[in-house]
Amino acid sequence: MPNAQALLDWYDRHRRTLPWRAMPGEAMDPYRVWLSEIMLQQTTVAAVIPYFHRFLDRFPSVDALAAAESEQVMQAWAGLGYYARARNLHACAQAVVAQGGFPRSLDALRELPGIGPYTASAIGAIAFGLPTVPVDGNVERVTSRLFAIQTPLPASKPDIAIAAARLGDDPEARARPSDFAQALFDLGATLCTPTNPACAICPWREDCAARQQGIAAELPRKSPKAARPLRHGVHFCLIDDSGAVLLRRRPPRGLYGGMSELPGTPWLPERWTPEAAFAHAPMQADWRDVGEVRHVLTHFELQLRVQMARVVRITAEGQRCARADLAGAALPSVMRKCLNLAMP
Numbered sequence: 001m002p003n004a005q006a007l008l009d010w011y012d013r014h015r016r017t018l019p020w021r022a023m024p025g026e027a028m029d030p031y032r033v034w035l036s037e038i039m040l041q042q043t044t045v046a047a048v049i050p051y052f053h054r055f056l057d058r059f060p061s062v063d064a065l066a067a068a069e070s071e072q073v074m075q076a077w078a079g080l081g082y083y084a085r086a087r088n089l090h091a092c093a094q095a096v097v098a099q100g101g102f103p104r105s106l107d108a109l110r111e112l113p114g115i116g117p118y119t120a121s122a123i124g125a126i127a128f129g130l131p132t133v134p135v136d137g138n139v140e141r142v143t144s145r146l147f148a149i150q151t152p153l154p155a156s157k158p159d160i161a162i163a164a165a166r167l168g169d170d171p172e173a174r175a176r177p178s179d180f181a182q183a184l185f186d187l188g189a190t191l192c193t194p195t196n197p198a199c200a201i202c203p204w205r206e207d208c209a210a211r212q213q214g215i216a217a218e219l220p221r222k223s224p225k226a227a228r229p230l231r232h233g234v235h236f237c238l239i240d241d242s243g244a245v246l247l248r249r250r251p252p253r254g255l256y257g258g259m260s261e262l263p264g265t266p267w268l269p270e271r272w273t274p275e276a277a278f279a280h281a282p283m284q285a286d287w288r289d290v291g292e293v294r295h296v297l298t299h300f301e302l303q304l305r306v307q308m309a310r311v312v313r314i315t316a317e318g319q320r321c322a323r324a325d326l327a328g329a330a331l332p333s334v335m336r337k338c339l340n341l342a343m344p
Contacts, residue, residue, distance in 0.1 A: 002146060002207040004170035004180060010203040011183035016190070018045070019052055021182070028178060030102040030127040031062045034092075037122045038085050038114060042298070045189070051080055062102075066093040074259055074330035081333065082298075083256050088114025104128045125181040133168035134181055135161055138188025143167065144220035145192060148209035152221040160220075229300045234277040235264030235335075237308040237342035238285065238316065243323040245339070246282055246314050247331075255297075259330045262338055263318060267302060277305070282316035285309035291341050295334040302334060308342040 012024075020036035022028045035055065039048045058076050059065040065073070070090055077086035091113040096102055102123070103109055109120035124130035133139065140153070143164045149156050164184075167173065173180040191198040199211050210216040238246040247260040263282040265272055281287065287307040295302040314320055321329055326339065 001170070002167065002204040004167070004173035006203045007183050007187065008172060008176060008179055011179060011186060014186070014190070015182070016186050019049060019056075028127045030123065032056075033127040034062075034102065034115075034119075034123050035089075037119050038089050039080060041085060041119075042082050043080060048080075051077075062093050062096050065090065066097040070258060071330060075328055078259070078330050079333055079336075083259060083332065085114060087257060102127070104130075106130065106132065122181065125177045127178070129178050131168060131174045131177045132181075133164045133173075133184070135164045136185065136188075138192070139164055139184045141194065141220055142184055142188045142192045145197070145210035145216050146204060146208050148213055148215065148219070150215075150219065150221060152223045154223070156220065228296065229269065230303060231267040231269060231300050232271045232303050232305075233265045233267040234272050234280070234305045234307060235262040235338050236281050236287070237262050237290075237306060237339065238282055238314055239308070239310050239343070240314045240320070241310075241312050244314065244320040245323065245326065245343070246316055246318045247321050247329065248318040256332045259332050259335075260319070260321070261331070261335045262306075263316070264304070267304075272305075277307075281307070282318065283311070283314070285311050293334065293337045293341060295337060304334070304338060306338045306341050 015021075018036075020029075020032040036048070036052060039052060039055075055076050058072070059068060068090070070087070073086055073090045074083070077083065077089075080086075092115065095112055103112075104124075106120050106124050109115055109123055110117065115123070118134055118136060121132045122134035122136070125132050125134055135143070140157070140160050143149070143160050144156065146167075147163045149159050149163065151159060167184075168177070168180065187202070187204075191202050195217065197216050199205050199208065199216055202208065205211055208216065210219050246263060248263050250256050250259050250261055252258045263280070265277055265280045278287070287309045290306050290308045293302070293304045293306060295304070323343070331339070
């Protein structure tokens with residue numbers, strides 16, 4: 001079994017400096033820990049850092065976030081993707097404020113909106129020092145290699161969780177659960193990387209079963225992914241003489257719920273015929289096809305044709321958004337791609 005103290009010694013020398021982490025000797029801020037964990041779901045650290053700074057500037061505390069309008073939260077989140085996270089983030093902030101602060105037990109944390117078992121474990125360990133090991137992608141990789149778990153993901157997840165919990169049973173890990181969890185994250189992010197792991201300088205190299213067997217770079221194995229289905233749509237960029245663009249609000253629930261978009265068709269498996277597509281145009285105009293946008297989501301890929309027209313005055317229902325205000329609008333990245341095509 002790897003020695004937790006060896007990892008902690010390595011972490012004390014090589015820990016990453018991240019904006020949501022406290023400096024050595026300082027107490028963790030549960031708000032920052034929670035916010036970072038929600039942002040980091042399906043998103044890289046490098047992509048999250050600028051959003052994290054901007055979000056904190058706008059909502060410096062959980063109270064400020066809870067008091068904000070949902071539109072403000074969606075605007076601040078726009079570009080991070082997986083927008084249900086933003087809706088749950090806002091609801092969670094309001095629940096935390098209503099109960100007087102973040103709860104300090106895993107069960108109570110799991111009851112909050114948008115917090116599942118992993119996020120509860122991460123907040124519990126990092127912010128409150130609970131003796132638990134949160135298992136993210138980095139920890140899955142480290143653990144599968146340490147114990148040479150060769151069953152492909154996702155079938156191996158239960159075995160990995162059991163093995164990771166064994167790592168956390170080390171007395172040194174239980175004495176510093178916050179640092180131990182973050183040390184595992186850093187080990188996976190900087191040394192035990194998906195390709196070309198730096199085994200020669202790993203503090204656990206002598207205890208790694210996959211290294212001993214010469215298969216570290218092959219683990220964790222993954223089951224083949226199914227091909228993403230394709231969906232098609234057509235969106236309409238309508239611009240008036242002042243340069244304002246017509247936007248509409250998506251339904252509050254579902255994909256991109258509550259965010260703004262260019263008017264358009266539903267997204268369907270079949271390509272739209274011109275006649276069927278233009279039945280969804282916001283108003284009659286001299287429409288011009290300006291190209292196609294491709295956008296990959298978790299479960300499917302989008303191919304969207306973009307139509308653009310200029311009119312003297314917009315008479316269709318929706319929200320006129322001045323060109324200068326588009327940068328701050330709550331637009332998902334796929335809609336920004338459509339706008340950039342229509343309004344380069």
